[in-house]
Amino acid sequence: MENKCLLKTEKLTKEYRGRKVVDNLNITVHEGDIYGFLGPNGAGKSTTIKSMLGLIKLAQGRVVINGYEISKEREKALEKIGAMVEAPSFYTGMSGYKNLCLYANLYGLPKKRVDEVLQMVGMIDAKNKTVSKYSLGMKQRLGIARAFINNPSIVILDEPTNGLDPQGMKEIRKLIQDLSEKYGVTFIISSHILTEIQAVCNRIGIIGNGQLKVEGYVEQLLNTDEEIIEITTKEKEKTVRLLNSLNIQLKYEQFEGGIKVRTKKGNFQSINKTLVNSDVNMVNISSKENSLEDYFLNMTEGDRKYA
């Protein structure tokens, strides 16, 4: 049974100078989801997120959060939503604590809550440092703390690992997973780092040219029964001929160093045996599961046209 729908967009459309940057977008986020919102640069991810938060005016469509339509009942719709949109911007001359106090004040919350969220993201020891002295990773953490200040049921994070080093990315990923488990918060995360999304999210939506290409559970979309076999060889024609002679269902495509085969799990050994027995000169043969990166590139192929 699917959980309650917490956020949905219906026919969301936004135009800039006659060009549709978001076009009839329908996405649904259920309670408890960690929803990965993916798309190439300029696909309309940030515009969609800003529309969800009522920051930009829509040409058409509607956004419903917790049952409230953002254009009609903005205050109620935003009551239980926290967000970090694009860069984690703060008043850099003030401390992290004082920055969060400003938002606590706007929500009418006590200052005790500021300490709570700083504790949640592991920033309590640096709370009195001015934001200008924070590293990017610390700013991202502070941004996440700000997103949590009003005890939200949905948290939207736009590129939360942008600009971070691998260690910083890992820390933020861990933080999101911990917060989701501990507080049962629904997350919407937009990111380019597909491995991160695959590791964290249970549902994804892929957007290209402002349109939703696909939406669904990661497990179902990636079809875990499939594996990808990469054969690095110069004898591509011979390999293709041998693959076609096998009595198994497969799809293949050539790449610069060899051939990539997509087939059902369990066929690796017979393919390997056939190629070895036929003296195909292979540099390497390896098997991997269908990754989100492969899926994403497959879905957005052709969208990477820059104006």
Place this chain on the structure above:
Amino acid sequence: MLKVLKNEFIKMFNGKKFYILALLVIISIVIETIMGKSDVQSHMNAQNFFTSALFGMAMKPFVPMFMVLVIAEAFTEDYSQGTMKFSLMTGIKRSELIFAKLIFIALYAVIFMLIVFVSSYIVGTITFGTGIKGEFFNNFIYNAKLCASVILPLISFSVVMSFVALFMNNSGAMIGFGIGIDLIMMMVDRIKNVMYFTFSGGMYSTGFAGEFTTHNVLMFTITACIYIATFSLLDLIVMRKKDIVL
């Protein structure tokens, strides 16, 4: 709206800008004192020194220029740095945000004028003495009214600048533009009777310092109020239609 206003004051008192600008205003008044002291024929005292400080250094050019800096921070920088959107995400209305910022700007102008008034009286008294004792109280009231008469035109100038700031995405460009407008208006307001009809006219009413009449003050006040009301409304319309993309 009070929450946003409170936040603006927290930011003001936590930053260095306010203290630096206030110090510069006081330094400008001290320089005016030195200039007055070096002129032996000026017959300065604390009472006439205020008029000299107000129209000498404070209004031409410091306070309006400093207001441009404050407006650039409160409107342009808040938008371009991406902090404005986080305030709006808390559910506060755009109208609340814009009116709170305008009230903040107006109160900032009042605070600046108070600094000018108090510091020029203190510095003037220390340097030149109190003048004719029997006239002190009357002159004090006259100077307070003179100071108050400049506040509304200063707020009118600030509201017009705030309107411009809503269209700018670069605080440097806003400061340059605002200071440019201030300098142009100083020249325009010299043209006979034009100052009665411009948004900044009352700020530069040096010529009326000696003939401070109800007619003059009323004209400046009415004009300033019309500009304040019109541009506050325009600010609201622009803000409501604006896409917060940064």
